Amino acid sequence: MNRLALPVLSAAQVAALLPDAPARVSWLGMGSDHHAFALDGARVVRLPRWPGGGEALRREARLLAWLAPRLEGAALPEVLHLGTASPLVPEGFSVARRVPGWSALGFALTDPVALGGGLGRWLADLHALNPQGSGLTVDLDPSGHDWRDAALDDLEAAAGAGVIPEVDAWAARVRALPYLRKVVPVPIHGDFAAEHVSLDGQGRLSGVLDWSDAALGDPARDLAGLIHWGDAALLAAARVAYPASGPSCGAVWERAAWYALCRALGDLAFGLTGGAAGGQEAYLRAGRRALDGLRVWWTNAPIPP
Structure with a gap:
């Protein structure tokens, strides 16, 4: 079954979603499920590509919080903010601390x-x-x-x-x-x-x-x-x-x-x-x-x- 992809936002639109005002928003890439932008090189915004992707983001955030104290040897993304759905981002978005490296x-x-x-x-x-x-x-x-x-x-x-x-x-x-x-x-x-x-x-x-x-x-x-x-x-x-x-x-x-x-x-x-x-x-x-x-x-x- 074909799915209708959600619109791709511009860097300016991503910046407007955020409660703070990052000096620099830059496109990172597109995976099979998300678009990703870097915020000042220190954080990452991920936006679902498909309907239903918002719940996957929230589920992932809960899992990362559970994993962090249990799994050592590699840094995991720390989710800092989960953005709510809006007309521009109907599935919401996540903001995480960028993993080093x-x-x-x-x-x-x-x-x-x-x-x-x-x-x-x-x-x-x-x-x-x-x-x-x-x-x-x-x-x-x-x-x-x-x-x-x-x-x-x-x-x-x-x-x-x-x-x-x-x-x-x-x-x-x-x-x-x-x-x-x-x-x-x-x-x-x-x-x-x-x-x-x-x-x-x-x-x-x-x-x-x-x-x-x-x-x-x-x-x-x-x-x-x-x-x-x-x-x-x-x-x-x-x-x-x-x-x-x-x-x-x-x-x-x-x-x-x-x-x-x-x-x-x-x-x-x-x-x-x-x-x-x-x-x-x-x-x-x-x-x-x-x-x-x-x-x-x-x-x-x-x-x-």
């Missing part, structure tokens, strides 16, 4: 081993949280059909634009659904990828952004972000740091590889739309880099018929 999307990694270890430990801590009181709800499709169908649509768009080779082989991989029916849901970020990770000046983990897709779900969805990164040293260090063990260890990483493929195809399709300001090429590069890493991952595994 720089986006890892397209960041040249200076110490991938240290970063991978930090990411693996941080995800292990998140996935081990007792979700009582978090407000998180289960988001787990045991059939995998939603992810498969979206990935095939993204593959078709990428193939039509000529930005992906080996279309039939990747389509076969997408259709080779992993076994999802016995997955035990845990707290997950839900959209754990480079664009939602902030790095400090030494290239180490400093913050994690955009919790609007957080849920009780398959931990492999977050681990997919580590594979999607496309850096072998980062992934190896993360796998050492993340305590996946026992008979299901291989299964969680195989599910993660499948989710990473779906994410890579989504990056290619999103990059074709020019999604984030100046970010079109960054998403295309990220998608291609992830596919390169997945080729290595599946080197010894035959493409399904």
